[in-house]
Amino acid sequence: MDAVQVLGQQIKLPYSGKVVPNRFLKSAMTERLCAWDPNNREECGKPTAGYINAYKRWGEGQIGIVVLGNIPVHRDYPEAPGNAIIDKNNPWDAVKAFKPVVNAVKAHGSLCIGQLTHAGRQAPDSVCQEPVSASDTKCPDGVMGLNFKPARAMTEDEIWDAIDRWSFGAEVLYKAGADGAQLHAAHGYLLSQFLSPLINKRTDRWGGSFENRSRIVFEAIKAMRKRVPDESFIISIKINSHDFVDGGFSQEECASMVENLEAARVDLIELSGGTYESLAFDHKKESTKKREGFFIEFADRIRPHIKKSVLAVTGGFRNVEPMAEAIKQDTCQIVGLARPLCAEPDLPKKILERRSQGSLENDVESSLQTPAAVLQIHAMAENRPIPDISNKEVAQDVTDIILGKKPIPHPEGAEYPPM
Ligand SMILES: Cc1cc2nc3c(=O)[nH]c(=O)nc-3n(C[C@H](O)[C@H](O)[C@H](O)COP(=O)(O)O)c2cc1C
Numbered sequence: 001m002d003a004v005q006v007l008g009q010q011i012k013l014p015y016s017g018k019v020v021p022n023r024f025l026k027s028a029m030t031e032r033l034c035a036w037d038p039n040n041r042e043e044c045g046k047p048t049a050g051y052i053n054a055y056k057r058w059g060e061g062q063i064g065i066v067v068l069g070n071i072p073v074h075r076d077y078p079e080a081p082g083n084a085i086i087d088k089n090n091p092w093d094a095v096k097a098f099k100p101v102v103n104a105v106k107a108h109g110s111l112c113i114g115q116l117t118h119a120g121r122q123a124p125d126s127v128c129q130e131p132v133s134a135s136d137t138k139c140p141d142g143v144m145g146l147n148f149k150p151a152r153a154m155t156e157d158e159i160w161d162a163i164d165r166w167s168f169g170a171e172v173l174y175k176a177g178a179d180g181a182q183l184h185a186a187h188g189y190l191l192s193q194f195l196s197p198l199i200n201k202r203t204d205r206w207g208g209s210f211e212n213r214s215r216i217v218f219e220a221i222k223a224m225r226k227r228v229p230d231e232s233f234i235i236s237i238k239i240n241s242h243d244f245v246d247g248g249f250s251q252e253e254c255a256s257m258v259e260n261l262e263a264a265r266v267d268l269i270e271l272s273g274g275t276y277e278s279l280a281f282d283h284k285k286e287s288t289k290k291r292e293g294f295f296i297e298f299a300d301r302i303r304p305h306i307k308k309s310v311l312a313v314t315g316g317f318r319n320v321e322p323m324a325e326a327i328k329q330d331t332c333q334i335v336g337l338a339r340p341l342c343a344e345p346d347l348p349k350k351i352l353e354r355r356s357q358g359s360l361e362n363d364v365e366s367s368l369q370t371p372a373a374v375l376q377i378h379a380m381a382e383n384r385p386i387p388d389i390s391n392k393e394v395a396q397d398v399t400d401i402i403l404g405k406k407p408i409p410h411p412e413g414a415e416y417p418p419m
Pocket residue numbers: 027028029030069070115184186187238272281314315316317336337338339340369370371373374
């Protein structure tokens with residue numbers, strides 16, 4: 001089998017029995033394309049035509065699994081203005097509102113999974129004045145230009161409420177026709193805060209030992225299964241291979257975690273890394289550059305702990321050969337892509353049709369690549385040409401927009417925020 005054939009293979013998920021048509025996964029990316037009105041919180045998070053448009057493009061891209069960008073399960077704790085939100089107390093019909101986006105993803109055979117999240121202490125002060133977390137703590141200011149209010153420890157009732165919200169989110173996704181739900185337990189958001197011994201200083205059954213710190217994750221999985229008893233619904237999770245912060249969630253704990261996730265019949269485990277305190281969407285080590293995946297060496301060590309669940313690794317993959325090599329070597333079974341699919345939403349299709357050997361270069365400075373990708377997603381939503389940031393002039397233009405030197409292209413009357 002050559003590299004393209006490796007990437008074009010189907011794979012069956014062990015517990016749901018769902019078949020992924022190939023080895024590509026679009027990783028969750030915040031789109032910021034849903035309704036946002038700070039003075040009317042109940043209406044926030046409603047899918048818009050632009051949101052659906054963006055997913056139409058991804059749905060046409062022959063991507064095996066498309067994960068919808070993080071969907072907060074509590075409207076008071078979003079990650080950014082314009083997030084899609086599924087809140088059990090919203091007055092609008094979330095099933096009806098999310099059906100069109102699910103249909104857009106599935107129109108050409110991709111599987112659709114929604115990522116359910118709660119930002120916890122990483123809810124910036126632009127959207128949240130009173131964040132909560134596992135313990136009294138504060139996310140350091142200044143990350144990606146964001147500032148944060150101190151977070152207070154959640155009460156036991158609030159923890160159970162969050163668990164109930166994750167299960168409600170799963171039920172909405174299921175009823176809207178999605179193939180599954182993904183718990184966002186990576187990147188320093190609430191579940192990742194509970195997992196971290198550095199942030200979680202609780203002395204009750206939700207803190208202390210690894211078993212206690214991870215309890216919230218397994219209770220959420222249990223609650224999701226109870227609310228969606230149909231076994232064909234995929235339960236997935238995105239977790240860190242490492243927090244890259246001294247005293248944070250470690251590789252050893254990740255290895256125990258995946259064993260327990262498998263025992264909880266989690267179909268798909270997506271491995272990532274880093275938090276707002278230590279961003280990891282770049283190479284941390286010289287040795288991973290050739291293999292492209294930022295977390296590939298961690299995945300090598302985590303993989304033997306998984307027997308049945310399918311492992312995806314996201315971060316850094318750009319070219320066909322390293323992607324296929326990761327699968328051939330059985331480091332992972334699926335490769336996750338994020339930024340490359342903002343530049344080229346149909347990159348997997350081009351690869352599988354042998355019209356591309358890998359993603360376009362990215363000429364935007366590393367720290368500005370996330371907002372650059374958001375600008376590209378907004379261009380998709382608005383049916384504008386996607387800024388080609390492999391072109392130096394366009395990359396400069398995008399950089400100027402992000403730095404506020406040029407206006408953000410934003411349609412008049414749009415329901416969602418400019419970026
Ligand atoms: C614009 C943008 C938004 C992102 N939003 C999310 C998100 O909502 N949830 C998540 O788990 N990761 C999010 N990420 C991280 C990506 O899913 C992915 O893990 C990271 O970009 C590394 O993959 P890449 O090198 O292929 O871009 C985001 C990344 C970008 C660029």
